[in-house]
Structure formats: C-alpha cells, structure tokens
Amino acid sequence: MSGEPTDGDGEMLKEAVSLLAHDIRVDILLALLDGWAGVHTEPRGYAELMRAVGIEDSGKFNYHLGRLRGVYVEKVEDGYVPTAAATALYRAVLAHRPTERTTRTGTVAGGCPNCGGTVAERYERSFLTVECTECEAWPGVTYSFPVNGLRGRTGGERLEALTTRASHHVGLAQTGQCPFCAGRVEVQFDPEVDWMRNGDVPPVELACDTCSWLVVVGVLTPLQHQPRVAAALTTVGAEPPLDDGFETTVDRDPEGPGRLVVEVQAEDGVTQVAVDDELTVRDVRVRAE
Ligand SMILES: [Zn+2]
Ligand SMILES: [Zn+2]
Structure with missing residues (x-):
C-alpha cells in the first residue's frame, strides 16, 4: 500500500x-x-x-x-x-500466526504422484512448496498454506492437504469467484504465449480483482472442475483430480477460430475439450481406444 x-x-x-x-x-x-x-x-x-x-x-x-x-x-x-x-x-x-516466524525444509518419502519418489518440502513466507527429487514429469506445487495447517500433520498429510486445498480454491476460482474475498476472478488463457514454440502446455492465470489472490496453473487443473469435462475424463479412465503432469496437448481448433483444443490422452481413450481464451468450454468429445 x-x-x-x-x-x-x-x-x-x-x-x-x-x-x-x-x-x-x-x-x-x-x-x-x-x-x-x-x-x-x-x-x-x-x-x-x-x-x-x-x-x-x-x-x-x-x-x-x-x-x-x-x-x-x-x-x-x-x-x-x-x-x-x-x-x-x-x-x-x-x-x-503472523508473530511466529516459521520456516521448514524436509522430505516426504514416496510422495510423488508420478513416480512414487521422494518429495522435497519447503515452507517459507506462508508458501508451501513440494517437488519431486527423482522425476521431472510431476511439476510439483507451490501454494499459500496457512502455518496453522502444518501443525499436527505428518509430511504426507501436509502434501495431501496442500494439493487438496489448492485444487478446491482453483475449482471455485474457475467459476469466477475468489476463494478468499468472493470478488470477481479473471481467467486468462493466452494462446499466443511461448508454448507454441517450445511445445509446453500454455498456462492459465486466475487472478482476483480485489484481494491479490493469483495462481498460475496448467490448463487441466481448472478444466477438470467443470462437470462435462470431469465426466468425459472419467469415461476414458482419467478420473479427476488429475495433476498438471498428466499427458495433455493443446492445439488451435481447426473448426473454431480463436479457440483451442485441449486433448488428454488416458488409458481407455482420448478426451478433447474445445475452449476459448477465457477457458469457457465450447465442446467436449470422447474417443474410446
Ligand atoms: Zn517423481
Ligand atoms: Zn479475492
């Protein structure tokens, strides 16, 4: 201020x-x-x-x-x-608990959802970060986590609490409501950012217009909270919650100018979701394999 x-x-x-x-x-x-x-x-x-x-x-x-x-x-x-x-x-x-200064580093054995490897845990400035020490496929999570939530939880329980909390907040935010102040959340999904060149999946930014809450996540994280998308993913054997590391590709929609198609490859088939730049779902298709 x-x-x-x-x-x-x-x-x-x-x-x-x-x-x-x-x-x-x-x-x-x-x-x-x-x-x-x-x-x-x-x-x-x-x-x-x-x-x-x-x-x-x-x-x-x-x-x-x-x-x-x-x-x-x-x-x-x-x-x-x-x-x-x-x-x-x-x-x-x-x-x-602003008068207490808490920092923490540690490891959680077997915590990686991708490879089951050891997860490194770091807590500073009210942010809890977890990342795999053994693979690159799981991008890990950094999210604001109240220090009170560290109390009485083991490493594995903290990891689960962090991912559940972040997922619920993103689920509410993608409906347009801030999980903290109920203000309006802007969803930005820019098809023109770098990913077209380096092949990565474009990030989605969700930002509150009032209270400074902001997250940047992979496209699948907010999309899977939409019932149509969740149902389609479940059909092909990819039941939510799925993390950002799940196999996803994004391309321009040949049938809809300005739209993108998010394609998720799962065990029993492929789910295709056509979205606009505010991540509004235009079409959902399932192809069994
Ligand atoms: Zn791993
Ligand atoms: Zn807010």
Whole structure:
C-alpha cells in the first residue's frame, strides 16, 4: 500500500485497521469472539461484556464499544455480537500466526504422484512448496498454506492437504469467484504465449480483482472442475483430480477460430475439450481406444 491512499479501498483499509489500535477495543473484540460459534452463540449483554473486559469506567467502555459498533461489533436485541469482518480477521490471524516466524525444509518419502519418489518440502513466507527429487514429469506445487495447517500433520498429510486445498480454491476460482474475498476472478488463457514454440502446455492465470489472490496453473487443473469435462475424463479412465503432469496437448481448433483444443490422452481413450481464451468450454468429445 502506498502512504497516500489513492482510492476508496486504501482509505477503507486504513480506517478499518486503525480502529483496532487500542487495547480496550481489542479486549472487547476478544471477549466477543471467545467461544464464538457463529449464529448459534448467544449475544453478550452490555454488563457481562464490560465485566469480561475488566473495565469499571463505563464512560470509557462505552466510548470504545461505540467506536467498534457498525464495523466489528453489532448490537442486536439481546446484546452484542461480532460482525463477519471481526470473525474473518480473527480467523486470518489464527491461520497465519503472523508473530511466529516459521520456516521448514524436509522430505516426504514416496510422495510423488508420478513416480512414487521422494518429495522435497519447503515452507517459507506462508508458501508451501513440494517437488519431486527423482522425476521431472510431476511439476510439483507451490501454494499459500496457512502455518496453522502444518501443525499436527505428518509430511504426507501436509502434501495431501496442500494439493487438496489448492485444487478446491482453483475449482471455485474457475467459476469466477475468489476463494478468499468472493470478488470477481479473471481467467486468462493466452494462446499466443511461448508454448507454441517450445511445445509446453500454455498456462492459465486466475487472478482476483480485489484481494491479490493469483495462481498460475496448467490448463487441466481448472478444466477438470467443470462437470462435462470431469465426466468425459472419467469415461476414458482419467478420473479427476488429475495433476498438471498428466499427458495433455493443446492445439488451435481447426473448426473454431480463436479457440483451442485441449486433448488428454488416458488409458481407455482420448478426451478433447474445445475452449476459448477465457477457458469457457465450447465442446467436449470422447474417443474410446
Ligand atoms: Zn517423481
Ligand atoms: Zn479475492
């Protein structure tokens, strides 16, 4: 963020974060979030909340509660409840534990989905990276993974949790919705990038227009979340989830200008998916072999 906010979001972010810069306000929020279980939790009454925060000066308490109201605290019939923004912030801090610095390196034996080889694991700046030490066919995964998710999981369980998480997020994003902020996701699939020369499969970029979420994945990763494509892949014996290393070729569609055909070669046949540059599926064909 720049020092001088230039748009509405900058001002809003600054105001929302600044509101929390007071011990009493933080104590009020933590008291409301203590034992909070969504809509099932009873609101906390004024006197009860004041007692929980441990303040005797009601003028002071009232002032700070008032500052939070409408942003992080809402008054309902029987007392006070945290807003969705308060619970989201609470969850973000518990997930990412920003005051703890965690880095990790290690290996997971037998973790490669392609060759069953040893997978190297690296955790830094909240990104978990896994890659095979024995083959090139599996491209591995780098994805943001809350540090909280490392706790209580073995290496193999972390690897599975990472790929499942990334896949679910991409599945939601390819419908046009950001998995974090519900904002609009732009899907970009550029047929003109390098891949035409080097023969690789072109990447797909999914980017949120609001919150900075962005991933670049192989074309099969988002496509297989579309029911028609998933059904066709299953027919030829390639049941999703398939990783980026699965045998895929991409060519221009001779029958549709500006379209591409993604072809997946599987055990029992071939699936062909015609898509446009926003990855909208135009046609799906299956050829049994
Ligand atoms: Zn491998
Ligand atoms: Zn977003």
